[in-house]
Amino acid sequence: xxxxxxxxSFRYANSKKxxxxxxxxxxxxxxxxxISGPSGSGKSTICRMINGLIPHFYEGExxxxxxxxxxxxxxxxxxxxxxxxxxVFQNPENQLVALSVEREISFGLENLGIKREEILRRIDWVxxxxxxxRLRKRLIHELSGGEKQxxxxxxxxxxKPKILVLDEPTAELDPANSxxxxxxxxxxxxxxxxxxxxxxxxxxxxAPIVDRVLVLEEGEIIAYGRxxxxxxxxxVYNSGSAIPKLVxxxxxxxxxxxxIDRPALTVEEFLExxxxx
Amino acid sequence: xxxxxxxxYDYNGHRALIDVSVSFxxxxxxxxxxxxxxxxxxxxxxxxxxxxxxxxxxxxxxxDTREATVxxxxxxxxxVFQNPELQFFCETVFxxxxxxxxxxxxxxxxxxxxxxxxxxxxxxxxFEERVPWSLSGGEMRRLALASxxxxxxxxxxxxxPTVGQDRFSKENLKALIWRFKGMGKCVIIATHDIEWVYDxxxxxxxxxxxxxxxxQGPPWEILNDNELLKRxxxxxxxxxxxxxxxxxxxxxxxxxxTELAQKIRKRIGEEFVLSRGF
Numbered sequence: 001x002x003x004x005x006x007x008x009s010f011r012y013a014n015s016k017k018x019x020x021x022x023x024x025x026x027x028x029x030x031x032x033x034x035i036s037g038p039s040g041s042g043k044s045t046i047c048r049m050i051n052g053l054i055p056h057f058y059e060g061e062x063x064x065x066x067x068x069x070x071x072x073x074x075x076x077x078x079x080x081x082x083x084x085x086x087x088v089f090q091n092p093e094n095q096l097v098a099l100s101v102e103r104e105i106s107f108g109l110e111n112l113g114i115k116r117e118e119i120l121r122r123i124d125w126v127x128x129x130x131x132x133x134r135l136r137k138r139l140i141h142e143l144s145g146g147e148k149q150x151x152x153x154x155x156x157x158x159x160k161p162k163i164l165v166l167d168e169p170t171a172e173l174d175p176a177n178s179x180x181x182x183x184x185x186x187x188x189x190x191x192x193x194x195x196x197x198x199x200x201x202x203x204x205x206x207a208p209i210v211d212r213v214l215v216l217e218e219g220e221i222i223a224y225g226r227x228x229x230x231x232x233x234x235x236v237y238n239s240g241s242a243i244p245k246l247v248x249x250x251x252x253x254x255x256x257x258x259x260i261d262r263p264a265l266t267v268e269e270f271l272e273x274x275x276x277x
Numbered sequence: 278x279x280x281x282x283x284x285x286y287d288y289n290g291h292r293a294l295i296d297v298s299v300s301f302x303x304x305x306x307x308x309x310x311x312x313x314x315x316x317x318x319x320x321x322x323x324x325x326x327x328x329x330x331x332x333x334x335x336x337x338x339x340x341d342t343r344e345a346t347v348x349x350x351x352x353x354x355x356x357v358f359q360n361p362e363l364q365f366f367c368e369t370v371f372x373x374x375x376x377x378x379x380x381x382x383x384x385x386x387x388x389x390x391x392x393x394x395x396x397x398x399x400x401x402x403x404f405e406e407r408v409p410w411s412l413s414g415g416e417m418r419r420l421a422l423a424s425x426x427x428x429x430x431x432x433x434x435x436x437x438p439t440v441g442q443d444r445f446s447k448e449n450l451k452a453l454i455w456r457f458k459g460m461g462k463c464v465i466i467a468t469h470d471i472e473w474v475y476d477x478x479x480x481x482x483x484x485x486x487x488x489x490x491x492x493q494g495p496p497w498e499i500l501n502d503n504e505l506l507k508r509x510x511x512x513x514x515x516x517x518x519x520x521x522x523x524x525x526x527x528x529x530x531x532x533x534x535t536e537l538a539q540k541i542r543k544r545i546g547e548e549f550v551l552s553r554g555f
Contacts, residue, residue, distance in 0.1 A: 267522055275549060
């Protein structure tokens with residue numbers, strides 16, 4: 001499913017500042033896009049505009065058009081949109097509704113009117129997919145922050161959305177689980193043709209797998225393109241937006257007179273540029 | 278000093294800390310790392326008495342946490358939680374940060390200067406009259422930090438402080454932690470952000486796994502031990518992986534981006550050839 005923003009702006013009620021200003025961009029079906037930018041630059045606002053929470057739930061002034069699969073979000077109910085758009089919030093605590101892990105995953109499925117046998121099949125599937133079968137019977141409030149994050153993701157993926165919007169999905173995951181998650185997102189997107197929008201500050205893992213990076217500053221787009229293109233732009237480097245470590249190294253090498261065509265995003269790519277004699 | 282002695286804790290039978298012994302000395306920066314659910318947050322919550330050990334004991338400057346109230350301990354040990362919005366209850370940012378020092382019985386001039394100072398340090402000057410819940414995720418985390426800093430604790434415990442923080446905020450946080458160290462305070466940080474830990478260069482990294490402490494040592498020693506990292510669901514920082522691949526000598530250090538660029542530049546022509554394109 002495609003996501004299209006046409007000159008879209010939003011200002012929260014009681015705020016003088018526009019959270020996002022005149023955003024125009026397009027995300028094609030099946031693409032993976034990383035949204036980056038300093039805190040308060042409008043990343044979470046874009047997520048809420050994609051799943052219709054803006055303008056339906058958040059009060060404020062909305063201008064322009066946001067289209068999901070060709071449908072104007074202003075004319076579609078959030079309940080309808082949420083069938084296609086799965087959003088995982090920044091803070092897992094705000095999104096958990098049930099007492100146990102199993103109940104949490106079945107909650108959304110029951111609301112979609114899915115039959116009991118299918119619900120059980122999907123629970124088995126996602127618990128295995130996320131490697132959290134051991135948590136099945138555990139109580140939500142006893143889980144660690146990272147475990148909660150995995151449970152919410154599992155609950156969302158169980159609903160088989162067409163668009164997955166993730167607001168800092170690896171924030172509370174340990175590095176091995178972060179890698180597992182990133183690989184899983186890659187796989188899900190490939191297998192199911194899922195469109196994925198990820199907001200993330202820890203970009204070292206995400207940047208190599210996404211098709212494009214969109215960088216925001218003060219609610220406006222300052223760059224949108226392929227990762228290596230975006231990270232070659234000085235304005236992005238100077239913006240305070242998260243930058244992969246290897247891109248920092250690219251700039252540092254430039255400073256000491258070692259010029260490379262474009263930044264590498266993985267160690268393997270780096271070794272293509274710098275070879276042993 | 279905070280001394281944790283053979284502490285055991287469980288949540289309704291689910292074991293979270295098993296025989297944990299460690300001490301935190303002033304003037305040092307400690308980082309706690311380990312897999313999700315390893316017990317890091319549970320350990321932090323023992324330091325200011327929110328949780329009391331089910332066996333063993335925790336001594337904060339000689340005082341057993343079971344014999345002191347959380348209010349008493351909070352003056353010495355400031356804990357910034359993982360989920361900041363659960364911590365807010367005042368209607369403005371100013372009041373939120375002023376709450377702690379007001380409860381210490383300080384006069385209003387001192388409270389005001391402490392609030393101003395704390396907000397400045399975390400980069401939230403100008404946000405005084407905002408409603409805490411109207412802030413962005415990253416700003417909320419910095420507000421939570423400011424509300425603890427205004428108490429001027431000697432020990433500062435931070436649970437996942439880099440979550441939602443952009444690059445400049447992370448750099449500021451690093452500088453702030455080092456300033457605390459310089460003031461002779463103690464900072465204890467639980468985090469998964471291994472790339473940031475690499476930049477932070479703490480005095481010690483403490484690795485936890487399944488409720489136990491499995492290793493403790495300086496960053497270069499811990500971050501280079503592949504077996505140990507794997508056991509705790511951790512992954513080597515990307516610059517160390519690069520050093521390995523390029524066979525660069527480390528000499529018991531964790532080189533910064535700048536140092537690494539210098540090392541590479543020196544070796545171009547001798548050991549490496551640079552091909553421009555990809």
